[in-house]
Amino acid sequence: MKRQRREDRRVARTKRQLRDALMELILEKGYDGVTIEDVTERADLGRTTFYLHYKDKEELLISSLEAVFDELAAQIMSMPQEWRLGENDHGPISVVFQHAAENATLYRILLRGQGSVALADRVRDYVTERAQVFFSSLVAELQTTPEIPPSLAANYYAGSLMSMLIWWLENDMPYPTQKIVHHFRALCIGGIASALGLSAAQMKF
Amino acid sequence: MKRQRREDRRVARTKRQLRDALMELILEKGYDGVTIEDVTERADLGRTTFYLHYKDKEELLISSLEAVFDELAAQIMSMPQEWRLGENDHGPISVVFQHAAENATLYRILLRGQGSVALADRVRDYVTERAQVFFSSLVAELQTTPEIPPSLAANYYAGSLMSMLIWWLENDMPYPTQKIVHHFRALCIGGIASALGLSAAQMKF
Amino acid sequence: MKRQRREDRRVARTKRQLRDALMELILEKGYDGVTIEDVTERADLGRTTFYLHYKDKEELLISSLEAVFDELAAQIMSMPQEWRLGENDHGPISVVFQHAAENATLYRILLRGQGSVALADRVRDYVTERAQVFFSSLVAELQTTPEIPPSLAANYYAGSLMSMLIWWLENDMPYPTQKIVHHFRALCIGGIASALGLSAAQMKF
Amino acid sequence: MKRQRREDRRVARTKRQLRDALMELILEKGYDGVTIEDVTERADLGRTTFYLHYKDKEELLISSLEAVFDELAAQIMSMPQEWRLGENDHGPISVVFQHAAENATLYRILLRGQGSVALADRVRDYVTERAQVFFSSLVAELQTTPEIPPSLAANYYAGSLMSMLIWWLENDMPYPTQKIVHHFRALCIGGIASALGLSAAQMKF
DNA sequence: TCCTAAGCGAGACGGTACGTCTTGTCTTCCA
């Protein structure tokens, strides 16, 4: 049993090496330019070993990103409830922009198509889904009559957020986090709120 | 000179065959799954001939898309000036959604990452640029004091437009063109106008 | 180490398959007409595998011939010292003609230019070198004063031997081995011996 | 008719350009390394033009060599009858060695396999044939009883001559023409004469 | 002087082989 645990630890180490190598290499030459052999070589592992743990370069990428974003998700999940609504310096959006600023190169690659065939899409879908849950519950709770389905609003929201991030990162973050978050909210929240049938006072997000 | 023309025609025909074949095949198996040999075989040409005209699959793709979008650009360019401002059934945005509806499968591929490494980005950049020119001239003409640079507004606009298109197409166009255009404007125009310092009456776009 | 041995065996088998396939195919369509894919297909191997072991068709050819001629060299090397001098039924020349008769088709290809760019030359050079060593030691041992350098005599000897072989093979071996060897010696040995300054009694080769 | 002649002249000029270009290029990179496009480019002609006159690189080569060797043949044919027998400074063999010395680079390529697949063989066959006619007539005239067929003697003679030429050229002609011719005769004539049943006094060749 | 046929250039095209690269599978061994 102990041995089992040791082996697990060893496997975990190998996987981490692979993930780290992939990340480094993506930053250096873009996802498509990275070869599986590149990865294993950088990770000081045999090429066969890769196939022992992952089916694809894609699969490794997913698993690698989960590692990065689990951190972000944990931050957001663990913050006090009252920070999560309205505009403030600790809200989820601020955290996201902050996280993006800290991992600028990675985000630049992910949000542009460089990541992988459908990586940016995957991120978009994830954000959309979270926003949709939020919007739906908001509508349900306040019993408004939205002009557009929450799924559309959520999709719009996700698209807006991502273009904003792209612009900010590709122009080398010309505003501080708080400022760009403020602009983002100014640009999209009014439209979304009124489309969802919310009054000005109810735009608490 | 005559000969030049004949050769041109022959080459043009060959290129068209290649472009058509590529498009068909992308729709069938997605860009990455298409082989150069697939293309030439479908086009009834020798594989070598491909390299006579294009360096890459990428290069052929670009050239193919130019053909498709030249048509769209021509439509927009040739429409009466008064249609280009304000909300109406013939405005540029309507034309774009209309064009997307007519080429739904193609757009789905382009806007998602399926197209190619950075194809959606290319489209985004183009739309952004056009919007930026428009916003800049608007600001200059009306002498407003925008809170955000036109480049940011343009980027936001392009991102919004594209997410809207994606949602519409991926949900099988649940609204008629006019309706979705109306929603799009409702969602984003207010925010952009106020960020650019325009009054409600000046939101003629 | 054991593993080394096993892998070696596998590789050796693959190489042998390739060599055999090449030989068969050369006999069928001549060296230049044989494609690498022909070889690998005949050998039931993937084309890539070829390049794992050989750089060229040329390189495979060389390696193949070494296999064939190592056998011949072994025969000559292992024969009793007294057979190696003078005219007799077991001498080196007899062995060579015998070997040629047994591998007639192969020799026909090698000695004519069909083999490869400079294959016959390679054989010639080898024979020349061996002869030169022999002639030089003969001259040194007997302290004769040759009229021509041993290198010339050796070259002449090699050329004579090879034309004799060609004639014999291309005329479908009209004489038995002993007879043609006798003729060969009759034609060239007198001239060489006197050119090297040897007396009739010293012509022991 | 006159026109015919002019066109012929033009064609002849084109052919000569092609032949010259081929020769130059063979000397530079060896026959196999020369491309048809190389030839036509060097000759300042279009690639198509090549195929107007020759089927192959091979065909052009043959035609080119005929041009070179026609000169040699003419020299030998036009010399006085008495020079053609016995050892003297003007005999056919001397002329051959002389010609080889004057075209050393070319000969080196031809005699080694560099020329083309079977070029050296072609030369050998030609020499063999000439020698065989000569030997046969000698035997008939003198009514000797040869131990070996004239065809074998001729083959042997041709092979000897060619190896001698190769050695001489590849060692940068260490002897003057007369000397090497003398050595050549010393090496092979005795053997041949006795094999053909000629007495010492009859060895007039 | 025109005109006309041949020589020729340009270059598109199909086809075949090449050598390289990457992927994924498999087998054998070692720690």
Place this chain on the structure above:
DNA sequence: TGGAAGACAAGACGTACCGTCTCGCTTAGGA
């Protein structure tokens, strides 16, 4: 059992020649 090493098949890639073809220009002769 995890991992290293590496042979192998499969298949796409981009390149290099080849030989064929079509088209149009040029030019020198004969009308």
